[in-house]
Amino acid sequence: MARGMAGTDASTGAGTGGSERVEIVTRGERRRSFSAEEKVRLVAETFQPGETVTTVSRRHGICTSLLHRWRRAARGEVPSRRAARPRLLPVRLVAPDAGPTASPPPPVPDIAPVPIEVVLRNGRVLRVAVTTGLAAVARRAAAREA
Template identity: 35%
Template sequence: MGRIEILTGVERRRVWTDGEKLRILDEVETSGSGVAEIARRHDILPQQIYTWRKKLGRDNRPADRSGVRLLPVALIGPDADDETDRTAAAERAAPKRSVKPSRIEIGCRGGRVLKVDASIAPEKLKALIRSVEEA
């Protein structure tokens, strides 16, 4: 027979301390069991565990949900003595570019995509991104 808990008094909700919440969240992360199984074990709803994760900063989803992603960058240093060696090294590292002017596509909130010329001034680009995301 399962455990039965009878709640009496005016307050019908259980109160979990931050320590208890963190212990349950640690159990979810380390046990290998699913959230639903851990929730059943502690007689709570799985949604409660997800809410605790958000409130206590333990959310396991990707840290940056703003849509901003960092791209890898390769720097070519002036390690060659000759100017032609540096130019040749830069050409090998840089992909061949088309004759068309370069464009940048930026994914914004709400699925909007901002397409701009690559030569746009950074301040103008910031203003455009802000206005698109606020709209």
């Protein structure tokens, strides 16, 4: 190996002499499935005095996040990432009559206002503040659909 130029050596920085050991770990096994009884037994094991989720998971060769998920399910908790997913509903915007206009709702303290997104017929997206009046939204939508 030529060492004349700086930066030409490939190394892990683990040492400079001799040979380096590289270990490649592959998953030769298929995905395991656990029965309800096994899950209950493993979760109960994590609640024993002196036991932790980490020690139980290492002893049985399973991921700690899987044991945490089973513990949350045993407590009846719903996964947060699915509960927080927003749902989009179709909305039809109708221009107001010449009658009295309703005042916008008062802002809620400690909550940042989130813009409302209106998907127009031509595919464009109109983003407006929650406090924007209905007549102003109708004018903007009409201008962008033209």
